[in-house]
Amino acid sequence: MPIHNRSHLKFDHDEYARTRPSDDFWGQVRRTVKGKPVPDEQINMIIEAIGSALGLQPEDRLLDMACGNGALAARLFGSCCAYFGIDFSEHLISVAKKNFEIQPRYQFKHQEVLEYVRTEADPGRFSKAVCYGSFSYFPAATASEVLHTLHEKFVGVQAIFIGNLPDKELASAFYPTPPDTKELSDAESQIGIWRSRDEFTALATDAGWNVKILGMPAGFYAAHYRYDALLSRRSS
Numbered sequence: 462m463p464i465h466n467r468s469h470l471k472f473d474h475d476e477y478a479r480t481r482p483s484d485d486f487w488g489q490v491r492r493t494v495k496g497k498p499v500p501d502e503q504i505n506m507i508i509e510a511i512g513s514a515l516g517l518q519p520e521d522r523l524l525d526m527a528c529g530n531g532a533l534a535a536r537l538f539g540s541c542c543a544y545f546g547i548d549f550s551e552h553l554i555s556v557a558k559k560n561f562e563i564q565p566r567y568q569f570k571h572q573e574v575l576e577y578v579r580t581e582a583d584p585g586r587f588s589k590a591v592c593y594g595s596f597s598y599f600p601a602a603t604a605s606e607v608l609h610t611l612h613e614k615f616v617g618v619q620a621i622f623i624g625n626l627p628d629k630e631l632a633s634a635f636y637p638t639p640p641d642t643k644e645l646s647d648a649e650s651q652i653g654i655w656r657s658r659d660e661f662t663a664l665a666t667d668a669g670w671n672v673k674i675l676g677m678p679a680g681f682y683a684a685h686y687r688y689d690a691l692l693s694r695r696s697s
Contacts, residue, residue: 471649474598475550478530486532486560489553492594494682506681507593507624508536514622514675514691515589517541524587524618526574526607527595531557537591538567545587549573575603584615594625597653601646604654608668612694621670621692629655631686658688665692 478489487498517523517540528534528546530553538544544567548554554571562569570577574592578584590611599607611618627635629645632655645655656664662672670692677684 472651475552478550478556479552483556486530486556489556490529490532490594492533499682503682504533504536506678507533510675510677510689511537511591511593511622511624512540514689515591515620517589521588522586522617524590524615526577526590526592527598528557528569529553529595531561531569533593534569535561535567538563541589542566543586544568545570547572547574547577574599575607578607578610578614581614585617587615587618590615590618590621592621592623596623597627597655598648599654600648601654603648605664605668608665608670608692612669619694622689623661623665623692624689625683625687626661626690627652627655628686628688629657629660634686661690665690669695671695 474490477491481488485498487493487504492499492504511517515521515523517537519540519542521541522543523537523541523545525534525537525544525546528548529550531546534544534546534557546557546569548557548569548571551571554569557569561567596604611621632640632645635652644650648654658674662674665672671694673691673693675689675691677687677689
């Protein structure tokens, strides 16, 4: 949805989520178009994109970084044997735990992503990872360190799906008037950091990953200004 008034760039995801009704799962994480939750067919496109790109199998253990309230994650539970989602928003994690957590296989935890990857005691338990619609909100240094740490420490992770990335070269398709450079590079803005496909590829490649940029289905509501990326571990 275009932002017509950008005078207040900073956006607090936890604070915003608390303003939405307890059962408005898509509204809490702004998975909306013109203020209304996206229809199920759109959510199914996301789930299909994640599952297909990662090649999720029943034996996979999935790490979900910045998982939000778990509404999207819950639709992946049937495709893996274990799931662990983390998010910095205490409120969203409380929603996830109340509505979607199934102990002991499918769990959620309140923690910053960077702190989590730095301190996880058993990183080898995961086989695949996902970060959907949230990577652009990681500050530049955080994004780099997260990708480096996943590559160096989470050695069992063979692939990472990073989805719904805003494409800097397509920003004009989203904004009604040209945004300034500061807004496009501000992790705390409404959309977060916009990166061109080449910029994202360079970031992930520097962290040791192979990168494949994936197009979105033509019917997906954000396909005109966003893209997905699949990171895979390089062969030794």
